[in-house]
Amino acid sequence: MPHLVSDTALIFGRYARQTLRSTPALVFGMVQPLLFLVFFGPLLTDVPLGGQGSSWQTIVPGILVQLGLFSASFAGIGLILERRTGVIERMRVTPVSRLALLMGRVLKDVVQLLTQSVVLVCVAVALGLRAPVLGVAIGFLFVGVLTVSLASLSYALAMRVATPQGFAPVINSLTMPAMLLSGILLPMSLGPRWLDVTSHFVPFRYLVDGVRAAFAGEYGDGKIASAAVVATALAAVSVTLGARLFRQAGA
Amino acid sequence: MAVITTNGLTHTFRTKRGPVTAVRGIDLTVERGEILGFLGPNGAGKTTTLRMLTTLLPPTGGSATVAGHDLARDPAGVRRRIGYVAQSGGVDPTVSVREELVTQGRLYRMDKPGATARAAELARELDLTALLDRPCAALSGGQRRRLDIALGLVHRPGILFLDEPTTGLDPGSRADLWQLIRRLRAEHGMTVCLTTHYLDEAEALSDRLVIVDQGLVAAEGTARDLKAEYGGSPDATLQDAFIAVTGRGAAPRDPAPLAV
Ligand SMILES: Nc1ncnc2c1ncn2[C@@H]1O[C@H](COP(=O)(O)OP(=O)(O)O)[C@@H](O)[C@H]1O
Numbered sequence: 001m002p003h004l005v006s007d008t009a010l011i012f013g014r015y016a017r018q019t020l021r022s023t024p025a026l027v028f029g030m031v032q033p034l035l036f037l038v039f040f041g042p043l044l045t046d047v048p049l050g051g052q053g054s055s056w057q058t059i060v061p062g063i064l065v066q067l068g069l070f071s072a073s074f075a076g077i078g079l080i081l082e083r084r085t086g087v088i089e090r091m092r093v094t095p096v097s098r099l100a101l102l103m104g105r106v107l108k109d110v111v112q113l114l115t116q117s118v119v120l121v122c123v124a125v126a127l128g129l130r131a132p133v134l135g136v137a138i139g140f141l142f143v144g145v146l147t148v149s150l151a152s153l154s155y156a157l158a159m160r161v162a163t164p165q166g167f168a169p170v171i172n173s174l175t176m177p178a179m180l181l182s183g184i185l186l187p188m189s190l191g192p193r194w195l196d197v198t199s200h201f202v203p204f205r206y207l208v209d210g211v212r213a214a215f216a217g218e219y220g221d222g223k224i225a226s227a228a229v230v231a232t233a234l235a236a237v238s239v240t241l242g243a244r245l246f247r248q249a250g251a
Numbered sequence: 252m253a254v255i256t257t258n259g260l261t262h263t264f265r266t267k268r269g270p271v272t273a274v275r276g277i278d279l280t281v282e283r284g285e286i287l288g289f290l291g292p293n294g295a296g297k298t299t300t301l302r303m304l305t306t307l308l309p310p311t312g313g314s315a316t317v318a319g320h321d322l323a324r325d326p327a328g329v330r331r332r333i334g335y336v337a338q339s340g341g342v343d344p345t346v347s348v349r350e351e352l353v354t355q356g357r358l359y360r361m362d363k364p365g366a367t368a369r370a371a372e373l374a375r376e377l378d379l380t381a382l383l384d385r386p387c388a389a390l391s392g393g394q395r396r397r398l399d400i401a402l403g404l405v406h407r408p409g410i411l412f413l414d415e416p417t418t419g420l421d422p423g424s425r426a427d428l429w430q431l432i433r434r435l436r437a438e439h440g441m442t443v444c445l446t447t448h449y450l451d452e453a454e455a456l457s458d459r460l461v462i463v464d465q466g467l468v469a470a471e472g473t474a475r476d477l478k479a480e481y482g483g484s485p486d487a488t489l490q491d492a493f494i495a496v497t498g499r500g501a502a503p504r505d506p507a508p509l510a511v
């Protein structure tokens with residue numbers, strides 16, 4: 001695959017320009033996490049969250065993972081609409097690398113998400129977040145890998161269903177429980193034991209815990225290591241599956 | 252010399268309501284420089300056949316060689332040598348004509364200066380130069396179709412597949428497109444496979460016709476052959492032959508008489 005890198009860069013450029021052309025979508029994507037930061041964050045300033053560090057160090061990682069979870073899971077909607085215009089078949093009939101058709105899009109989603117994350121963290125700092133730069137960087141890395149995984153799966157599903165109406169219910173029924181069971185809003189360790197145990201079967205739980213540990217500067221307690229293992233495994237499975245579906249011609 | 256040969260080419264879609272065999276074993280030979288018209292009612296399997304020949308859909312049976320490459324074993328080799336223009340085209344309405352053309356060149360692995368130069372050249376050839384900086388959404392039907400075809404020609408393919416290239420166009424634009432297709436063959440020796448359900452178009456444009464019905468080749472030959480063999484009388488029309496072969500009329504009546 002000697003052309004994988006240049007093909008991916010080409011596809012990335014196309015979708016990055018498309019995203020930059022639609023500023024409203026970019027801005028609206030930020031509204032929900034900003035509302036959480038501004039109107040939900042201050043509620044918890046003096047509430048003991050049982051976690052490491054300040055309440056901001058607990059809340060901001062949750063908001064970042066939530067943003068990644070929802071925006072990456074719904075990334076496929078754009079692909080479904082684009083399949084209808086015929087652009088996807090027009091590209092698939094060229095020799096362009098199939099994997100690049102997927103990875104170029106995924107890469108754009110990652111860059112978009114990291115840009116939004118930087119803005120969110122800056123706002124959070126203004127509101128009172130204090131966190132080590134290394135920890136924030138590790139957090140971004142996890143959110144980036146999560147985006148790679150979920151966006152790949154989302155695009156794979158989008159190659160299989162014909163309409164947004166067939167797509168959205170599937171994604172909704174997966175993202176809502178994933179959000180509630182991963183402790184995105186509040187740490188699961190606050191809850192009853194059965195809930196805490198259940199949440200350990202949801203991979204995102206480890207990511208949320210890992211990002212929180214990173215923001216708290218606690219690099220050695222195993223949470224970051226677990227998150228790294230889960231994130232890597234999830235990405236490997238998702239990209240393999242996504243790539244396979246992209247290679248198979250759309251039936 | 253044959254540039255396309257197919258052998259029992261078949262495709263069965265697996266759907267929720269069971270298998271649908273859209274193409275049931277098509278045997279074809281297309282010679283270099285030929286304009287071949289696929290004619291058939293809606294749902295006959297024309298698009299499915301083209302999507303197989305252009306590597307978009309893997310055949311579920313049979314085999315084919317396209318431009319010297321085996322469809323199943325070397326789809327990448329096929330892709331480098333063919334152009335395909337789908338029925339609905341394939342442009343992003345928000346992207347400019349120039350960007351679409353340059354991107355297409357880059358998808359065929361041209362470098363940026365090469366793709367830019369090729370975009371300008373194609374724009375001249377297909378009368379798109381004045382439109383290069385417009386978004387695709389701002390083009391008329393005929394202009395859109397010329398852009399779709401330009402996108403299929405970026406890499407100078409030897410074979411061009413056009414799926415219903417003139418459906419929905421006004422008579423003037425249809426006439427322009429016929430001219431263009433003839434010119435591609437005359438100037439570049441291109442082989443063209445097109446589908447249509449306009450009988451006048453099939454007759455005027457194609458060297459040879461393949462009537463597809465229910466996933467099978469129901470008849471093939473020149474328009475003259477088909478009229479003589481199936482038309483029933485010396486002054487039979489292609490419509491007569493078509494009805495005799497398929498048991499019904501071509502999908503819609505041709506929209507308007509067209510001076511050729
Ligand atoms: N993706 C698909 N899934 C299931 N059935 C399909 C699909 N595409 C086409 N078909 C069916 O295959 C048959 C042939 O369709 P098509 O090749 O599009 O015909 P044509 O282009 O001649 O109008 C039709 O019955 C159509 O409903």
Ligand SMILES: [Mg+2]
Pocket residue numbers: 297298299338414
């Ligand atoms: Mg069709």
